[in-house]
Amino acid sequence: MKVKGVQPFMENIKVKKQWITYKGTNICFQAYKEPLDSNKPYMIFIHGFLSSQYSFRKMIPLLIEKYNIVTIDLPPFGDSDRLTRFKYSYVNLANIIIYFMNTKSISQAYLVGHSMGGQIALTCAYHYPERIRKLILLAPCSYLSKADRFSYLISWLPFFPYLLKGLLYRKGVYETLRQCVYNESIISKGMLKTYIKPFLDNAIYLCLTKMIRDREGDLDSECLATIEIQSYIFWGKKDEILPISIAYHLVRDLPRAELCTFDFAGHLLPEEVPNVICERILDECN
Incomplete structure (x- = not known):
């Protein structure tokens, strides 16, 4: 099915930022449109590491006619809270998705997950298979182990958040985005302004430090083999963050997975x- 261009739809989409509270943490989300149409299936978008719901803005207008679309800022990213008391494990982040669905009386949803968000979508499917209709995985983080003992121990040092801040500042937002795309001409001033915003808040470096300790490893092959949900995996062959070899491994481990690759995408x-x-x-x- 051919989709229409983005621009004609953007002016007609009504959206506002909203919040739910999960375990004392305010979670920002956007629902397109309000009120949601009970006759349409739900599609929930889960962003990646160092990203936000903003990253899906080009996809939403292309799908809005067929789905109730919800995007969520996972803490500590986007406009959600950045609190060190929050547990930044994949299971806890996946529980945010299920909690949101419960709060909004959504029995089932399609999950679209990019990068780290893809691993969280897989975690939802592993623990709550009855709640997930299908998985759309965009270069999902896979087979990454938990932090090694050295990283875990050094993260407790008082200066570590400042070291982390220095490393990210030294690389810069433009260079980070450039590494994530094949065609760097798509990087706009608007993208730079939005992607840098959370990192102007010093609290995020404390949270990222805690995430090193909280994050469990990705689901292993044995766990993935139990996920019977239909999954569509998309991957760029020019991906410098997660190489295409991971995609071939993942499509073998997931019982009902199909892989679509792009020759000229990062x-x-x-x-x-x-x-x-x-x-x-x-x-x-459909």
């Missing part, structure tokens, strides 16, 4: 190839 697929991905979603998920 890691940030929602920014680089939204139209093609949305065409496939509309073809396979």
